[in-house]
Amino acid sequence: MLLEAVATAQKKAPPPSPASTVVEKRRPKLIPLSVWAEEMFGEYAPPIRTIRNWIAAGKIYPPPVKVGRAYFVKPEAEYVDPLIQKFRRSIGRY
Incomplete structure (x- = not known):
């Protein structure tokens, strides 16, 4: 009886998917300041000294x-x- 219940549960459960097939591309949590300035302002990024100010x-x-x-x-x-x-x-605009 117990073996029949286990066999039935195994038939109903979906097969586990291998972890190697699921590939997530995660964004970095922190990036260097110079990279951020380039992403934010493009070619018109201010000098790094200004950003440090x-x-x-x-x-x-x-x-x-x-x-x-x-x-x-x-x-x-x-x-x-x-x-x-x-x-x-x-002035109530923001």
């Missing part, structure tokens, strides 16, 4: 992470000027 002023959100001597940032990060946002909120 933006980091110090808090103008990139979410903020980059410093690992050793280099900064790494999330691919979806963007340039945000806090002064302009404050002004827009004060």
Whole structure:
């Protein structure tokens, strides 16, 4: 009786798919600052020194992470000027 139940359950269950056939392409969690600038601004990217000044002023959100001597940032990060946002909120446009 128990063997019949196990055999029935095995017949109903789909066969397991091998993990090697499922290939996911994942985006990196963090990318170097220079790569982010190239993706964000293209050929008109500002110098790396300017972008480091933006980091110090808090103008990139979410903020980059410093690992050793280099900064790494999330691919979806963007340039945000806090002064302009404050002004827009004060006049009710943002």
